[in-house]
Amino acid sequence: MRATLKYLFAIIVSTSFLFTQTDKNFAKNGMVVSASELASQVGVEIMKNGGNAIDAAVATGFALAVTYPQAGNIGGGGFLVAHLADGRNISIDFRETAPKNADRDMFLDRNGNVIKDMSLYTHRASGVPGSVAGLIEAWKKFGSGKITPRQLLEPAIILAEKGFTISERFAATLNNYRNLFEQDQGAAAIFIRQDQKSWEEGDLLVQKDLAKTLRHIAEYGINGFYSGETAKLIVEEMNRHNGLITIADLQNYRPIIRNIAKGTYKGSDIISMGPPSSGGILLIQMLNMLENFSIDSLSFNSPEYIHLLTEIERLAYADRAEHLGDSDYWPVPFEMLTSKEYAKARAEKISLEKATPSGEVFAGKQTTYESMETTHYSVVDKDLNAVSITTTINTSFGSGKVVDGAGFFLNNEMDDFSAKPGVPNIFGLIGNEANAIAPNKRPLSSMTPTVLLKNNKPFLILGSPGGSTIITTVLQVILNIIEHDMNISKAVSSPRTHSQWLPDQITIEKDALSAEVIAALENKGHIIKLDKDGKIGSANCILIENGKFFGGADSRSENSVVGY
Numbered sequence: 001m002r003a004t005l006k007y008l009f010a011i012i013v014s015t016s017f018l019f020t021q022t023d024k025n026f027a028k029n030g031m032v033v034s035a036s037e038l039a040s041q042v043g044v045e046i047m048k049n050g051g052n053a054i055d056a057a058v059a060t061g062f063a064l065a066v067t068y069p070q071a072g073n074i075g076g077g078g079f080l081v082a083h084l085a086d087g088r089n090i091s092i093d094f095r096e097t098a099p100k101n102a103d104r105d106m107f108l109d110r111n112g113n114v115i116k117d118m119s120l121y122t123h124r125a126s127g128v129p130g131s132v133a134g135l136i137e138a139w140k141k142f143g144s145g146k147i148t149p150r151q152l153l154e155p156a157i158i159l160a161e162k163g164f165t166i167s168e169r170f171a172a173t174l175n176n177y178r179n180l181f182e183q184d185q186g187a188a189a190i191f192i193r194q195d196q197k198s199w200e201e202g203d204l205l206v207q208k209d210l211a212k213t214l215r216h217i218a219e220y221g222i223n224g225f226y227s228g229e230t231a232k233l234i235v236e237e238m239n240r241h242n243g244l245i246t247i248a249d250l251q252n253y254r255p256i257i258r259n260i261a262k263g264t265y266k267g268s269d270i271i272s273m274g275p276p277s278s279g280g281i282l283l284i285q286m287l288n289m290l291e292n293f294s295i296d297s298l299s300f301n302s303p304e305y306i307h308l309l310t311e312i313e314r315l316a317y318a319d320r321a322e323h324l325g326d327s328d329y330w331p332v333p334f335e336m337l338t339s340k341e342y343a344k345a346r347a348e349k350i351s352l353e354k355a356t357p358s359g360e361v362f363a364g365k366q367t368t369y370e371s372m373e374t375t376h377y378s379v380v381d382k383d384l385n386a387v388s389i390t391t392t393i394n395t396s397f398g399s400g401k402v403v404d405g406a407g408f409f410l411n412n413e414m415d416d417f418s419a420k421p422g423v424p425n426i427f428g429l430i431g432n433e434a435n436a437i438a439p440n441k442r443p444l445s446s447m448t449p450t451v452l453l454k455n456n457k458p459f460l461i462l463g464s465p466g467g468s469t470i471i472t473t474v475l476q477v478i479l480n481i482i483e484h485d486m487n488i489s490k491a492v493s494s495p496r497t498h499s500q501w502l503p504d505q506i507t508i509e510k511d512a513l514s515a516e517v518i519a520a521l522e523n524k525g526h527i528i529k530l531d532k533d534g535k536i537g538s539a540n541c542i543l544i545e546n547g548k549f550f551g552g553a554d555s556r557s558e559n560s561v562v563g564y
């Protein structure tokens with residue numbers, strides 16, 4: 001641990017000095033690609049100290065809660081998918097649950113209309129957080145056994161306690177969200193500068209209360225969050241603001257080891273996240289549909305290519321709205337949706353000549369086939385333990401509410417439920433019964449932490465934030481590598497498009513398509529819209545070739561590769 005302390009001292013004194021090395025995107029012993037350079041460093045240090053990729057991922061997760069508070073979290077949830085060196089494929093669901101006192105109409109007014117923003121920016125927007133339980137479970141069950149909770153959390157505690165210097169981009173993010181912070185005393189006290197001026201590059205962000213909470217977790221494990229002082233602070237916060245989370249909700253929270261979603265595509269095995277995420281199922285379904293076309297003959301972002309992607313996305317997202325929800329509460333037709341036969345039958349509906357209006361596309365009937373801010377990080381170690389984690393508090397900085405005295409943002413994941421059939425959530429996604437709110441149920445997610453294997457060895461670890469666009473981002477990165485022969489940096493940073501059945505449109509990044517391609521697509525009947533943020537997803541990936549690791553940090557955000 002002396003090395004860790006020395007390193008932490010160094011980052012506090014001068015973060016920039018450490019990070020000037022070049023050729024950071026290549027390594028042989030271990031690698032972390034995350035949304036924060038400091039957090040990636042924390043994970044790599046853990047591996048250098050004898051931890052495996054799971055230990056590293058857990059330490060990175062806690063560090064992200066400090067250095068990337070817009071999405072890194074202890075107040076939210078997420079999913080872990082991993083291929084372990086011993087050959088096991090695992091997934092851990094640490095998605096938030098609806099509080100026991102939640103009910104299906106909790107976001108509706110007396111006339112049955114959805115109350116604007118109630119599922120987003122109130123204390124009722126929060127599900128019971130799962131991240132601490134999930135990360136600790138991962139460490140306990142799949143860690144190396146050589147790293148203690150104290151070692152896992154110490155870097156995060158120091159970063160919170162002593163502070164870290166913020167980048168220009170992060171300063172701008174904090175300034176952009178000032179209005180949100182102003183609505184919550186706890187958030188304002190930490191995330192607005194004390195002199196009320198705008199944040200600037202090089203300012204120190206100190207989070208003393210968060211340090212204290214992390215210290216409780218280091219000392220008492222999950223009880224440091226779900227019981228005792230932290231739990232008391234969460235419940236007091238809820239009681240002051242009409243929130244629903246009780247002490248019983250916190251104490252009853254359990255992460256769940258789930259069966260992975262498994263598929264194949266042209267010689268690769270795909271392991272990804274099943275319900276309550278829709279990500280793995282939709283990814284596998286879309287790749288299965290694509291196998292019915294000669295996609296390898298279509299060039300990148302040509303009209304024919306985008307048309308085909310759009311048509312398969314339309315079909316898959318129609319199924320999402322109808323069939324997907326928390327499988328503990330709803331009979332998700334898992335086998336059907338991921339089967340090659342079902343995909344073939346769905347693919348036969350596609351015309352290569354013209355767009356099918358979404359109004360004419362419906363979810364597949366169940367048949368006898370049955371048998372705006374999140375963060376993704378990828379980790380690999382020298383033994384080829386490959387870990388893929390996507391975690392979130394939903395939109396940037398979640399509900400914007402900080403637990404007073406505990407220093408962390410509460411999620412607004414309840415918005416991922418369908419508040420009312422047919423009424424879109426913040427990502428424009430609709431749903432109905434399958435994803436209706438129920439006590440203790442987990443809201444349907446699009447998070448898609450994924451690992452691709454060749455000959456049972458990991459060759460691609462990937463995932464992305466981006467709400468409903470997560471799944472199509474992961475799909476496009478996979479296609480960029482397998483079909484378009486791009487290297488990993490190009491594969492993650494190339495321009496993307498997205499469609500999701502409803503609204504009936506193709507969303508594109510600026511410069512994704514030329515004027516001629518847009519005209520050709522419009523000619524086929526597609527409606528093209530420029531993405532409002534100009535960005536679709538932000539993929540953090542690792543490609544593994546001949547035992548060497550190549551990091552792909554998406555240039556859309558401040559992502560960073562650290563390896564050794």
Ligand code: DON
Pocket residue numbers: 372373374392393394395396413416444445446447465466467468470
């Ligand atoms: O679980 C989900 O699908 C959403 N809560 C993810 C939110 C998200 O990716 C926001 N980010 N850009």
